[in-house]
Amino acid sequence: MLLGPSLAVSAVLFVIGAAGVLLRRNAIVIFMCVELMLNAVNLTFVAFAQQLGTNGQIFVFFVMAVAAAEAAVGLAIILAVYRHKETVDLQHINLLKG
């Protein structure tokens, strides 16, 4: 049974993704780190699905659909911001401050 190793790899991948969000300033790279975290959670779902039935695998399917939708909309937002500010560096994007 590979449940323990899968949970370990999944936890490490999730932590790397979270650290990447804190470490980077480029909006697109931060977005990629979010995708990495989603993937780590998918690994947990699949690992538990091996013992608890296929419902976990179906949930991974839905997570992938949501991730695809999120990537399309998020990258469109980044494009719109880039057109407005000429940068995707989060240090220079503080629209809420006016």
Next chain:
Amino acid sequence: MSWIGAHLVEIVFWGFGGFAVVSATLCITRRSPLASALWLIQTLFCVAVLFTLLDAAFIGILQVLVYAGAIMVLFLFVIMLLNMGRGGPGDVRGLFGAAVAGVLGAALLFQLKGLGQAVPPEAIRLPPGTLAAAQQQQGVVNVVAVPLFDAFLIPFEITSLLLLAAVVGAVVLAKRKL
């Protein structure tokens, strides 16, 4: 030799798991967004192998097709569209940011460590090999597809609505003039 044969699945799992962790680390530390994206694709491929080893071959194929094939191509397209292939100076935060990320990451890993020992209760656990046997009997795709179009039909239809909304939203956001 027999030891290797008995533990082949574990060896392959740890090999690709370790490779996934290494390439994820490279993904968040490379300065160029293009290199980051390529290392992320490498990570996604390794995770697809792990899915296959966990009796989820169909999910592994979907991972390669949807994640590495569609989503990451979209990322690469935007990176090249915005001409960020080289990566300006100072995208990675300084020493303070790295320290904050390291400390918070270690704290998160410590919290997740408790989760790692979680074992599902015996009453709801399937006997080992049930999933593999079902795949042998019904086929790799059927095991996922039949519940998806039966018990999960309404969530599936709602997913199509979500994708429609995302397509419309992406076009509205990215278009210069409507």
